[in-house]
Every structure is written in structure tokens, then in C-alpha cells.
Amino acid sequence: MAKPVKKLDPEKMTRSPGVTYQDLLDQDSKPVPEVLRLQAPKDFKADQIPVERYTSKDWHDREVERLWRRVWQFACREEDIPAPGDHYRYDIAGLSFLVVRTESGVIKAYPNACLHRGRMLKEFDGHASELRCPFHGFAWTLDGCLKDIPARWDFPHIKDEDFSLPELPTATWGGFVFINPDPDCEPFDDFIKDLAKQFERWDLSKLYKQAHVAKVMPANWKVAQEAFCEAYHVNGTHPQIMKALGDVNSQVDVWENCSRVITPALTPSPLLEYDVSTEEIIRSMLDIPVGGEVPELPEGMSPRAWSAAASREALRPDAGDLVDEYSDAEMVDNLDYTLFPNFHPWGAFNRIVYRFRPNGHDHRSCIMECIMLAPFQGDRPPPAKVRWLEPDETWSSALGFLGKVFDQDAFNMPKVQLGLETTYNKGLFPSKYQESKVRWLHHKLTEWVEKGK
């Protein structure tokens, strides 16, 4: 039984007029889990975000040294390397790492570099019985111990026991493999604890990687990432979904290393200046064109309860009767979590995981990825391989309806980058509440990159 949670005093909070997310939860047809009742607003004051963070190569270089070389980061899924010898190449900001499943089944990570003359050991993900450099043939076991030096007699200055591959800290959570390039980093359990607590109810390790799509985007990685960190942009960028999305009703919560934006579905945007009928909500939600038949709801049933019931039945064959334990909110709302600095798993069966990375050392482009996780019955299906979209390929060509929305977000990105290069302002002015995830990300970046946490 969930503990009663004290509601925040609306007088002390600046929120959108109209229904709050907590009000919507009160109308749920099922018990609502405590995790959705939590409220953790954070006021970061009205500081500006310095524009140079998106436009300066110096800032990028500092980011590499102070953030990417030192922070815990999502590298791959455990299911990407299921068998001993499987390995995955993970690159970040001009650095390359190798994540390997060893003979004993343990996952290890090494710098992707031969200790002899420095060539990267593996260019591709794959399967191998050893890690052999293609340049001169030095080889290491999957465990990282030196295995072979061709013409060993010529290397009297190398001692086998001193020539193991340096091992980097690794950890797993929710079926994701994390690495940290810094051998002296903080413990992973401390880093993940805020997010892990949020996901106690939603075990992402039980899902499989149904799709993995990546594309190089023409903007700094933070421009791309921040396009997915608030719902305030929906009225400008995705007006077609406003009838079925409580964009500015979103609840934003901030903890130390994680944050979330919960955007309620099947409730109209308070920014619409007219009443929206149930039929229009359903039409918008299901993307039914004008003239197309809209299903009729049973008397007295809310669009949220109706849609949640339909989602439960759609998911039941794969997710089983677990769907009956999930509230309407878990079935229909957008539960968008972020773990600093760039990992975005969504809660419940939302399926989406985003990741945004710098594209090598080009601070004006980035790699955006969307991974879809899905439930399954029986044997785990093989994980999807990464599909790289060409510059002229749309997200909708790979991800359907969701991709259409991404294409609208993607359309903004190069224009934001150009505007940032041009603006005479030194700072950006995100909103106090709705964009507080963006504020939190920059608060963390200040700690890591400017103060050298």
C-alpha cells in the first residue's frame, strides 16, 4: 500500500494553470505506484546558460578531459555481448573503448589500443577468441593478459606480467553496461543510486533491444539532447499532438544524478484556447486522419483509462499479466528519465532509450541514438543491430509515428546551432520549472567541466 504523499502547496509553486499531473493520477483506474507520487522540484535560480558551451572548441576540449574521460557512461547492452569472446566497440569524443565478455562470463572494458604501437585493437563489434592487433600481431586473452608477441626474442624489455591491457571500471544496471574511463572514479553504485531507486518497479533488464537507430546530427550534442528534455517545445514544434498531450502540465523532478519529465498523455494541452472533445483526443492520439473512424469509448470511461486498457491488451502477449499491475499512467504517459550526462531511459513500457554523444572532436555535430526496448516471452530474441541513418534519411523511415515527431525535433537542430553561433547574447534563458531538467544538466556540467568536480 503506497504511503499517502503530501501534496505540494500550489501557492508556493509556479505551475501551469489547470490540472496537475498529480490530479490526473487521482483519477487513475488502478492503484498508482509511489514512484509516480514523488515530487522533487528544484529551483536552480534564474542563471543563464553560457552560449559558449555549444559553440566553443575549447569548451568541448574541457568537456572531454573533465567529463567524458571521468564519468560513468552507458556503453552497450549486456545482450549485445551475450557469449564469451563477444566484444563491442564504444567510442566517445575521439576516444575508443572495447567492452568484452570474458571466458568466465564477466564483462571487462579496455582502452581500444594496442600496447605495442597504439593501433586500435578492434574496429568492429564481433566475436573473437583473443584480442589480436592487426598491425604487428600482439595478442591478449579476453581477460586482458598478454598472450603472444610475434618474434618474442626482440622484446626483452617487455615483461609479460607488466603488459596486461589496462582494465577500466565497468558495471551493469537494467541490462545496460556502463564503463568509466577513469580508474579512480567514484563507485558506480553511488552514481546510479538515484536512477536505480526510480526504476525498482521497472526492470529494463527483462526487455530486449528491438531496435537501435543512430544518426549524425548537425548540432552540438547538448543541442540535440536538450531537444528531448522538456515538453514546452511541443506547441511550437509538434502542434499536431497538442490535443492529446498535456505538454505544459508536465511534472519535472530533479535528484542529484538523475532527473525526469513526466508528460501526461490523453489530456489536452492547456495552451489550446478551446475545448477538446474526447473524440478529438482519441483521433490525435491514434493519428487518425480527418474522415477516418474514431473508436467510441464506453460511457463514463476517460480517454486515459480507455487507452491504458487497450495498451494492456496490446502488450499482454509479450509482457504477460504484469500489465494488470500497471496503472493507467504507466501505460500511457511519457516517463522520460535522464541519468547525467547523456543516458535517457523511459519508465514502464515506454520502450524508448535515447543517447546523445559528441561526434569525435567535431563539437558542431553529434551522434543521436534511439533504442527501443520491448518485452518478450520465451527465449530472448537477438538484439537489433545499430541502423545508421544517412544524412538524408528521416527518423520516420526507421521509427514510424515516433520518428515523425523526431524529424520535427531534428529539423530545429541545425537552426538552433546556427542561431547560437550568431546570437549577440552570451546566455540562454530556459524557463524556471518546465525546463528545469535543462537547468539541472547545466548545473551538473558546471560542476564537472567548470569546477572540475
Ligand SMILES: [Fe+2]
Ligand atoms: Fe520534441
